[in-house]
Amino acid sequence: xxxxxxxxxxxxxxxxxxxxxxxxxxxxxxxxxxxxxxxxxxxxxxxxxxxxxxxxxxxxxxxxxxxxxxxxxxxxxxxxxxxxxxxxxxxxxxxxxxxxxxxxxxxxxxxxx
Amino acid sequence: xxxxxxxxxxxxxxxxxxxxxxxxxxxxxxxxxxxxxxxxxxxxxxxxxxxxxxxxxxxxxxxxxxxxxxxxxxxxxxxxxxxxxxxxxxxxxxxxxxxxxxxxxxxxxxxxxxxxxxxxxxxxxxxxxxxxxxxxxxxxxxxxxxxxxxxxxxxxxxxx
Numbered sequence: 001x002x003x004x005x006x007x008x009x010x011x012x013x014x015x016x017x018x019x020x021x022x023x024x025x026x027x028x029x030x031x032x033x034x035x036x037x038x039x040x041x042x043x044x045x046x047x048x049x050x051x052x053x054x055x056x057x058x059x060x061x062x063x064x065x066x067x068x069x070x071x072x073x074x075x076x077x078x079x080x081x082x083x084x085x086x087x088x089x090x091x092x093x094x095x096x097x098x099x100x101x102x103x104x105x106x107x108x109x110x111x112x113x
Numbered sequence: 114x115x116x117x118x119x120x121x122x123x124x125x126x127x128x129x130x131x132x133x134x135x136x137x138x139x140x141x142x143x144x145x146x147x148x149x150x151x152x153x154x155x156x157x158x159x160x161x162x163x164x165x166x167x168x169x170x171x172x173x174x175x176x177x178x179x180x181x182x183x184x185x186x187x188x189x190x191x192x193x194x195x196x197x198x199x200x201x202x203x204x205x206x207x208x209x210x211x212x213x214x215x216x217x218x219x220x221x222x223x224x225x226x227x228x229x230x231x232x233x234x235x236x237x238x239x240x241x242x243x244x245x246x247x248x249x250x251x252x253x254x255x256x257x258x259x260x261x262x263x264x265x266x267x268x269x270x271x272x273x
Contacts, residue, residue: 007242014127014242084122087130087249090158092120095134097156098146102138105146 009080012056018049025072127242132235140224140231144199199224
C-alpha cells in the first residue's frame with residue numbers, strides 16, 4: 001500500500017461519525033437514509049462523510065440499485081490496523097516490562113505485601 | 114494481564130495520537146519510572162535503549178537513543194515544557210539527526226490516580242497528519258529488539 005493511501009485511511013478514520021458509519025456497515029450494507037438515522041445530520045452532511053470514506057476506499061457504493069447501498073471494504077482498514085499494531089507492540093512490550101518493574105519496586109518497599 | 118491494563122491507542126484527530134494504559138502502582142512510582150533515567154532504562158524499548166539522559170525541569174533537555182538493528186539508531190531529544198510531579202509533564206520531541214531535527218512535536222503525559230493504581234494518558238501532537246503517521250512508521254523498527262527482549266524475559270521466568 002502506498003503511504004498516501006494510508007494517510008487517506010487515517011484521515012477518514014479521524015472522525016467519530018465516519019467511524020460510526022463504518023461500524024454500522026460492518027453489520028451489512030445500508031442506504032444513505034438508513035445510515036443517517038442515528039445522527040442529527042442532514043442527508044447532504046452524511047453524503048459528504050460517505051464521499052470521504054469512499055475516497056479512502058473504505059466503502060463501496062453500488063451504481064446499479066436506485067438506492068445506491070453502501071458496503072464496507074475492509075482491506076484498507078486491515079492495512080491501517082496492521083500499521084498501528086507496530087506502534088502498539090513497541091509500547092505493549094515496554095509496558096509489560098514496566099508492570100514487572102513496578103511490582104518489583106513495590107515489593108521492595110513493602111516486604112510483607 | 115487484566116483487561117484494565119490493556120493498552121489503548123487511538124487517533125483522536127488528524128495530527129494526534131492518544132495512548133492510555135493503567136498500571137497497578139501508585140503514581141509517584143509510575144512517574145519515577147518515566148522520569149528517572151535509571152528506572153527508564155529498566156523497561157523502555159525492550160533492551161534497545163542505549164542512551165537515556167533526562168534533565169527533569171522546565172527548559173531541561175532529555176535525550177534517548179534506541180538501537181534499531183539494520184536501521185542503525187533512533188536518537189530522540191527535546192526539552193521539558195512542563196514538569197508537575199507526579200501529575201503531568203509535557204515535552205518537545207525531535208529526531209536528534211539533521212535535517213530531521215528541524216521538526217519537533219509535543220508529548221503531554223498525565224498520571225491520573227485510579228484506585229490503587231495509575232492511569233497513564235499520553236497525548237502526542239504533531240504539526241500534521243503526515244508527520245503523525247511518520248511517527249507510527251518509525252515505531253516499526255523498535256519492535257524487533259523489543260520482541261527479543263521479551264523472549265529473554267519469558268525464558269528467564271520459565272526457568273524459575
